[in-house]
Amino acid sequence: MSAQNCFHCGLAIDENEEIHFDEKLFCCAGCKTVYEIFSSHDLTSYYDFQKSPGATPQDIKGKYDFLENEAILSKILEFQEGDTAIVSLNIPHIHCSSCIWILENLNRIQPGISISQVNFPEKKVRITYNSNIVSLKTIVYTLSSIGYEPYISLENYETGKSNIDRSLTYKLGVAFFCFGNIMLLSFPEYFEIKEFWLDNYKPFFRGLIFILALPSFLYSASGYYVSAYKSIKSGMLNIDIPIALGLIVMFIRSTYDIFMNYGSGFFDSLASLVFFMLLGKMFQIKTYSFLSFERDFKSYFPIAVTRINSDLSEESLPIYDVEKGNRLLIRNQELIPVDGILISESAEIDYSFVTGEAVPITKKSGDKIFAGGKQIGKIIEMEVLHSVSQSYLTQLWSNDIFQKNVDQKHKTITDAISRYFTPILLLIAFGGFGYWIFIDANTAFNVFTAVLIVACPCALALTAPFTFGNILRILGKQKLYLKNALVIEQLAKVNTIVFDKTGTITTNKKSNIAYEGKAISDEDFIFIKNTLRASNHPLSRMLYDFLPEEKKIKIDDFQEITGKGILASIGNKKIKIGSAKFVESAVTDALEIKRTSLHIEIDSLYYGKFVFENQYREGLEKLFATLNTDYQIKVLSGDNDGEKDHLEALLPKNIELIFNQKPEQKLDFIKKLQEKGQNVMMVGDGLNDAGALAQSNVGISISENVNVFSPACDVILDASQFSRLSYFLKLSRKAIFIIKMSFALSLLYNVIGLAFAVTGNLLPLVAAIIMPLSTITIVSFVTFMSNYFSNRKLNS
Amino acid sequence: MSVIYLLITVSIFVAIGFFIAFVIAVKSGQYDDDYTPSVRMLFDDETKFTSQNNESKTEEKQV
Missing domain, CATH: 2.70.150.10 (Calcium-transporting ATPase, cytoplasmic transduction domain A)
Known part of the structure; x- marks a missing residue:
């Protein structure tokens, strides 16, 4: 165990402030108090699951007084009847198994709580409590006192109960059930040996298969019919039309075959098709439940x-x-x-x-x-x-942009292909029918249905979900979180990138502080550091943290003049730290005013100033140089142009820099670029970028801590990965390349299948082999390719 | 030979039984959070108890 880190929160301990308690070291009284609470309730196992899992409790006096207001309370509670109440609280600090353990043992700290259950991926705790014994406010205070302050925002005001859509899981379950059973019952038919008992039981087997196919056809696949109907109505031919057509034709033909005793039908292929396609849909959905892409x-x-x-x-x-x-x-x-x-x-x-x-x-x-x-x-x-x-x-x-239905914004690559696919398919089907009708009407009917069945673009429809789903997971591991799979296509199409300045290409984690002026003696330096120590002004705190550690001395006189600066003295030495107006001897020119600085004066002698400069993210220059070859880059800033010269020196020459932009102006700027036909990617961070992020084709929000905040966007990027933006863009282009390759592959399968179909040779067994075979090869092909490309790029 | 009717009927009913179990599991929210239970099941045995406080053992079981 390292002696220098706090037993509770793991932060480094300032030697002068360390607290010994129960043979353990703590960084502050807050952490010690939490430990005391836990040890008095026999909950010290908290520290066993994870080393130093805690957070320092914050002072929240008065912050949650609104929880006494009945009207507000009823909006937040999930359930309330009699004296039982249930509330779901979002706790950002949940991060390890210790957190789960302590929060699920809340009833031992706070009487009145009966059950508390953690949902780790969503960082939520659901608490059932007796409202006669304990109030929500008390629970919130208890949580805060142990370092788990819940986050209650206006968003909670409307929620109450949330409905989770589980229909895809049900559909998949039904499809799998039907698929499995039909496959088992179909086996005797595959080996069609003329045996007495097989012939005898055929009607029974086929009848069962028919019944089992119904739920799969009517319920599991229902999404495809709805989507196909919608797409016909809006005049856009999407991939769901041939799928729905194939499924319906397959069902009708098979039913006809079975009842007329012509054959066993294609119910096995139908069930497997539905199952695999739903599986693809499921795979494409990768939700990061701890992130929210819809925040306003x-x-x-x-x-x-x-x-x-x-x-x-x-x-x-x-x-x-x-x-x-x-x-x-x-x-x-x-x-x-x-x-x-x-x-x-x-x-x-x-x-x-x-x-x-x-x-x-x-x-x-x-x-x-x-x-x-x-x-x-x-x-x-x-x-x-x-x-x-x-x-x-x-x-x-x-603004209108926030009312728009975003799903309608883009046309996918699959839909683009199916615009050609559907008419060609119908042409072949009718062509085959037209040819055979003069030879044999019965064969003509068979050929027509067989074409529609075998061409059902199952493999085609699976290509994109599996490629995108896999890329989505690869990117997620590398801390680029996409809202959904469609975003990858948009990423690949981007040709203009707009960056926000503050907080996006600069980091707000630490400021770069530079000193300009006369040299300061060591003695005076200690003096400055100690003066700052007493001040609570945020700038003083930042400078204090920035300056190296010095020994502590006592300050005789200290005075903080709000909005101006600090006046302090040691012995007969006087110091003034503050704004240019406060330190009257400061030398400033017009440009200086735009910069944030602290001026120093000791004994009426002006020394110089500490300038707070934006710290640009690591790898920024290299990233811009790389991106500059393929993309148009622009930088938008809500700030004044104080850093213009600095930025121009840092970035490639042809990058447009625009300053003093209001939130609406940023939105309009993106809109104008789009009107010129550009596909714009906006990279921003704050709420003032929200409009631009929503307007852009792809909005990327940079976040220092992905668990906390980011405005509504398509992509959330962990700030530490910022410099790898060009790699992510390249990978998205590769994804489209992979899809195009596997489209070719699946079309090849279709051609083979069609060859069987138009010649009138499509037996149920052939269909049952071709369909799963094409599906499996396509899925393994795209998975292999996407892994290959992402790894190759990593190494280079 | 009519035993085949019985066997297949039984097998279908067994399958339906599993299917119903699946639906119930989904409905009760078991598939909504697939991480926390995996951690939770490891907890019980690791709780430390000091000698003077044995009643907390029973409390723990109620959770």
Whole structure:
């Protein structure tokens, strides 16, 4: 065990703050408290499953007061009757088996809870409790006190019960059941030996097969008929038309054969077809249940805010009821839900959700503050200017792009092929029929149906699902999470890439801080570091963390002037740290104002400034240089052009840089590119990119922590993989290449099958061999190829 | 020879029995979360109990 890491949360321990308790080391009182709670309830096995699994509990005083409001409570609860209540809470910290264990033993810490069950992939815990003994607020506080603070947002307001669509699982189950049984019953027919007892039992076997085929034909395959009908109605020929046609013809012909005693029919092929196609559908769906691709502002915004009434009483108010003129109270780390005017003296607002900007902005009394910012520091008061739906940021969601049905946006490669496939197929079928009708009417009928049966594009329909499904999983392992398989096709078609600047090509994890000015002596350096230590201003904290560790000295006098800076002294030495206005001796020019900096003055002598610069992501230059050869690249930024020169030097010459873009302007920019016929991929991160992400053909959201937040998009990319973007794009192009190759292969099977069909030789046994054979070879071919391409690219 | 009617009927009914079991399993949500149960089943035996607190053993079983 390393002595330097906290027993509870695993963070490195600051030597001066370490706490010894029960022969263990802790980094802070918070972690120690959690340990105490666990040990007093005999729950220390928590630490056995995983080393240092915990999180430091945050201070949440007053944050969940709205849970006392009955109206809000009833919206959040999943079930409530009598004194039993059930609630599903989303807990982002769930990450290991220790988490599951402790959360499922909640009843030992908090009386009143009867059952708590964790759904690990969704990071949710479902708690059944007795509302007479314990309130939801108390449960939330208990959870927070052990480091598992639930995340309750406006999204929870509407949910209640969620309906999971399990119909595909049922359909697959039914199809498999029918397929298996029909196959068994068909075997005697395959070896059609003239034996007395076989002939005797034929009607029984065939009757059973017919009955077993019904559920598969009517229920499992029903999705194909609906889709085919819809596609005929909208005039677009998709792949489901030949499939549905093949299935129906197959069923009618087989029924006819059986009842007229002509033969055994094709029910075995029908059942296997339905089963394999549904299997392909299932394989294509790979859901990352812990991610959400549909998030809008609702998942960021709180469910309720605190309103200050005219008699100065405080009240929790559902967010939709906030009106213009209300006075709101915003606590530390709370989100500002509406546009308004700051009443308190000053505020530090972190807009990283919205813009990706890491450095908080200082606002003074009377300034306008926008929805989406997070207050850091003390409690502030504000007056509401617009209601939630009319605020600057949330207005974005009233744009048409968010109302559109996204499924209709694209035409898939399979549908493109089937536009030719269906007419040709019908032509061959009628051609065969026309030829044979003059020779033998009965054969003509057989040929016509056989063509439609054998050409049923089962292998064709399976190619794309299996290729995409496999690529989806490969990419998922490499931390690129796609919303669905269709996105891969879109990725392959992209020819223009638009990047957001702040938070996307820069990282908001750490700022790059540079010192400009006169050299500072070691003694003064210690002085600066210790002065910063006492300050709670976010910039001071960032600089403090950035500067190397120094020994601690006592500061005699310390004064923090809100919105300006710090004044401190040791002995007779005086120091001033703060904004350019505060440190009057600072030398600044026009360009300087656009940069975030802290100026230093010691004993009335100006030394210099610490400049907070954006830290660009690793591998950015190389990535842009690679992408530049194949794609048009543009950089959009909501910021001022303070970093223009720096960016121009860093990136290839022909890249367009556009600054001062509002969220709607970003959306319009993408739209204009699309009108010019470009396939645009937008790479962004914050809520201000949400419009552009939705408008673009492929919206990629970069996320430092995929479990936390990202606006609605098609793809979520883990920030650590940013530099591999060009590899992902290449792989998507390879996927399309693989599909085209296997299309050729499956068409070859169709030609062979058709040769049997048009000559009138398609026996049920031949069909039963060709169909599974083509399916299996296609599936193994695409799986092998996609693995091959992804591995080869990894090595090079 | 009529035993074949019986055998096949029985085999179909057995298959239907399994099919119903599958439907019930899906309906009860067993396929919604396929990870957590695999972890949960490993827990029971590993709970540590201090000597003075034996009643928690019974509590554990109720979970």
